[in-house]
Amino acid sequence: AQSVAQPEDQVNVAEGNPLTVKCTYSVSGNPYLFWYVQYPNRGLQFLLKYITGDNLVKGSYGFEAEFNKSQTSFHLKKPSALVSDSALYFCAVRTNQAGTALIFGKGTTLSVSS
């Protein structure tokens, strides 16, 4: 069975500091990994994905994530946080089989203070 773990309910960082939001996963076979962001009263926005290739993937709004197969992790990072990055972040996984649904982690609230 597939599963995603986001061990932190909340991450607090000061504006301008680097941020990391953690994610580990469990899936049989080669995983497709994703990060989504949800702002209050808005839908889910896609940030980035890992399918294959370079372990460091870059996405929207300056975010990046590093795929680590041995640690089954896919942590979200940003070198310099902005107050506007404050939102709820979801890690998701699915198998590489076409037509399968995403399985989501519980979400991590990122709070960036000025």
Add this chain to the structure above:
Amino acid sequence: SAVISQKPSRDICQRGTSLTIQCQVDSQVTMMFWYRQQPGQSLTLIATANQGSEATYESGFVIDKFPISRPNLTFSTLTVSNMSPEDSSIYLCSVTRGDSAEAFFGQGTRLTVV
């Protein structure tokens, strides 16, 4: 990407009644997915809707409670039947496209049952 329109965006319903949520996609897609996001929680997959066949429900969700229709490749409905306050959630429609690994989401339907 895919543009997904969900209706209604929100509703307040009396317990014991039913609500049908519509999901319209701007292009043909094979698979459509329905998720529930309970207050302060992650997204939980309700069912997968494949055009021309019965929806496939996840553990804990049954067709009598959440009947789904998928009459064509661009449209689906989810009905929340015999509602109780515990059904108060955001319901999201999602699709994947063959040329893209990530899922796209509608804005969601915020349901409050009183």
